[in-house]
Structure formats: C-alpha cells, structure tokens
Amino acid sequence: MTSHAVGGRKLSRKQGPRLALYKNLIVSVLRYERIQTTEAKAKEIRPQVEQIITLAKKGGLSARRAVIAALPDEPLVVEKLFGEIVPKYAARTSGYCRITKIGIRKGDAAPLVQLELV
Numbered sequence: 001m002t003s004h005a006v007g008g009r010k011l012s013r014k015q016g017p018r019l020a021l022y023k024n025l026i027v028s029v030l031r032y033e034r035i036q037t038t039e040a041k042a043k044e045i046r047p048q049v050e051q052i053i054t055l056a057k058k059g060g061l062s063a064r065r066a067v068i069a070a071l072p073d074e075p076l077v078v079e080k081l082f083g084e085i086v087p088k089y090a091a092r093t094s095g096y097c098r099i100t101k102i103g104i105r106k107g108d109a110a111p112l113v114q115l116e117l118v
Helices: 015-032 039-057 060-070 075-088
Strands: 034-038 097-104 111-117
Touching (some): 015 075, 039 097
Antiparallel strands (some): 097 111
C-alpha cells in the first residue's frame, strides 16, 4: 500500500515534539509578526499560519473556537489575531506570509530565513 500525498518534514523529531515546535513557531509568528528560523521549519509552518489566518477571517464563534483549539493557552495571540491581523488582511485572499533568505547559521551552516507577515 502506498501513501501518496502524505508528506511533511520530520525535522529529526518524533511526532509530539515536532507538533509542539510547530505550535510554538506559529504562535511566535502571530505574536511578533516576524521570526528568524531555518528554511525547512519556515516552509513547514507557512501553510499552517496562512490557514489559521484564513480561518480567522471567516469570523464568527465557530471560527474563533477553531483557532482557540489550534492555539490553546494563547488568549493574547488569539485576541491580536482577530483584533489586528485579520482586519489588515481583509482585502487579501491568500499569501499572508513571506519567506526571505538571510544567510547561513554559523554553527551548523543551516540556511536561515525570516518568516514575516506581509
């Protein structure tokens, strides 16, 4: 049996730590609107950040509850998302994030990028 279109980067982590890393990176992007991380991590979380912003743009109670379920224990980030970020992207349908290469990390030569909200 083949598993087509089942992908994603493992980032040398087991499932639990990997999902926790993704959640923390997503919260950081929404909180600070700009983070510096490795290219692989940025490429992995960009679709998730854009999906959360698109979900929040729907408004309503069910959308808010879905965002809270995706980002538990982060009430300030949820308020910022619905109060500041969503109105900024009201006219835009997609493409809320930008990845810009910024160089190589000195310790392990990993490619560093800046992931920011447009």
